[in-house]
Amino acid sequence: MNAPSTLATRLLTERPRPRGIASRRYAHWLAVGTVCLGAFLGQLTASITALVYPALQRHFGTGFAAVEWVALAYLLVLVALLAPVGRLSDLVGRKTVYLGGFALFGLASLGAGFAGNLGTLVACRAVQAVGGAMMQANSVALVARGVPEHAMRRALGIQAAAQGLGLALGPSLGGLLVEHASWRWVFWINVPVALVGLLAGWFLLPRTHRPDAGPDARPVPRPLPRPRGAARPDPEDGRFDLAGLLLLAGSTTALLLALSTASGLPLPGWAVAALLLASVLSGLGLVRQERRAARPILAPGLVNTPGVRPGLAVSLIGYLLLFCPLVLGPVLFAEAGLSTGRAALVITVLPAAFAVAATAGGVLLPRGWSDVARCRFGAALAGAGLLGWALLPAAGAPALAAAVPLLVAGFGLGLLLPANNALVMRAIPAECSAVGGGMVNMARSLGTALGTALPVLGVHLAGPVPAGRGVLLALAAVAALAVLLTRPVRRR
Incomplete structure (x- = not known):
């Protein structure tokens, strides 16, 4: 009778790191490396999927609008679950939920590779998103809690570099796998990474939840800013919206x-x-x-804080600008006669430039530039790159010609998004930073989803080349809107 409950208790009880690891001076960097595996895996999945659309259309004999749900199902589940998974992590422990995310992500990736029809593949992607949410909702908190205060900024920068590496590697790796192996390997490649992350997390991540510590060990958070007329929350109220x-x-x-x-x-x-x-x-x-x-779950009191609403809008716009070209590029390059592998190498220029600018782009800017200046310059640079790609002639050498504007756009987005995140978090009170980070993640996921859906709509309505130019011109205009939305905020 008690066997199932005993098994559940053992699975939900976090184990401390081995004493030989916990006592090392660099133990916190081992924990950061484990979190970087999850960050790498999440962004690799986000960027590698776009290269598999044409192969899925041919294999399942269906249209572009149907296969895009391989990405949209993942993004929708991710948006919906980020907030409740964060609440669950507070109850049972971030390490437990994070490791469960690796396990679920790996199993769903294995099932996606064996999918016999498109419906099964989409369902596996939805389950994969549950695992992705379990990792993504906990990554920043695990880094922030696992390193000393003086090393936090450096640790978060390393995590951002891991995300950039996954984002940059996705298109080229996906193109090679589709061209030389099978579309199924685009999903199977996640399995060994997830297995390594699960084993590393078990031994290297510190315990984040002690059920025997008693209620006095759990700090009671300050209440969030409330809009007028909202109910006052009870700090001990565990109900979820x-x-x-x-x-x-x-x-x-x-x-x-x-x-x-x-x-x-x-x-x-x-x-x-x-x-x-x-x-x-x-x-x-x-x-x-x-x-x-x-x-x-959306904390209107925070959304109405000066500087937060436009910052969230810019975050959504930034990821819309980032993922639209990743979806549109393979279609345009296939129309120009490029192979999947060559097209993937050209598209890789965009996320690679994004990763470089996000981690080291500030070195090339004037030292006195504020985050507002970086945002505006980055958005303008991204708009210029997308406009340059839209104005290229359809004939000629598309690989070489498109690489330059993709490089410019990616570098601009790499400057824009980290600086904008800093502005948003500066506008949010420190005690509400976890909720604010969750809202930024939601805006990012919604921008990614729209960046996946809108190019498909344009191609269906106008054809690949006219739609490509129209979408790119619209993106350049949206980048100009991001310049106008960026404004200084007071530190709270």
């Missing part, structure tokens, strides 16, 4: 389904209007729910 979560998931899913239906997904014509209406109504319901909830 389930209604807000369902409304958020319903609004984003309906919007992306509407875009997919307009992009050629085989649903009735009236479904677009119905889905758009459902998205708007769910969004309005979400705003009302979040204003009334004692513990809202």
Whole structure:
């Protein structure tokens, strides 16, 4: 009778690191390295998937609008689960949830590679996103808690470099696997990385939860800023805003389904209007729910803090600008006659430049530049690169010609996004930093989802080359909007 509960207790009880590891002076850097494996894996998955779309279309005999759900299913589940997984981690321990994320991610990746139809593949990607949320919701907290205060900035920079490496490696690795092996290896490649991360985390991550420490060991967080009329939360109230979560998931899913239906997904014509209406109504319901909830998942009080709302909008725009070219590029290069491998190498220029600029781009800028100046310059540079790509002639040598504007756009985005994140976190009170970081992650995931869906819509409506130019011109205009939205904020 007690065997299942005993097994569950053992699985949910965090084990400390071996004494021989915990006593080392560099033990915290071993923990940071383990977190970097999860950061690398998450961004590798995000950037490698775009290269598999044409192969999936041929294998399953379906359209672009259907195969894009291999990415959208992952992103939608990730957006919906970041907040509740963070709450779960506070209850059972960040190490436990993080290791469970590695295990679930690896198993779902194995299943995705064996998928016999597109529906099974999309379902495996949704399960994979659950594991991704378990890792992503805990990564920053594990780094911040696992290193000394004086090493935190350096540790977070190393984590950002791991994310940039995964983002940069994804397109070229995906192109090589699709061209020389099979699309299935795009998912199977995650399995050994997840296994290494699981073993490393078990031995190298410190314990983050002690159920025997008693309630006095758990610090009571300060209440979040509340909008007018909102209920006052009880610090010991463990309830979760389930209604807000369902409304958020319903609004984003309906919007992306509407875009997919307009992009050629085989649903009735009236479904677009119905889905758009459902998205708007769910969004309005979400705003009302979040204003009334004692513990809202979107924290309207923080969103209304000066500087936070435009900062979240710029974060969404930045990832929209980053992922639109990753989805659009393979289509344009295939139309120009490039092989999958060559196209992948050209596309890699964008995330590679992003990774370099995000980690070391500040060295090339004037020393006195503020984060606001970096944001505006980065957004302008990204817009210039995308505009330059849009104005290229369709004929000629597309590989060499497109590499230069992709390099410029990627470098600009690498300057924009870290500086914008610093502005957002500076505007948020220190005691609310975890919630603020979660909102930044949501904005990033929504921007990635829109960056996946909008190019597919454009290609369906206008064809690859005209749509490519139209989408790129629109992205350049959106980059200009990011310049206008960036503004100084006061430290809180």
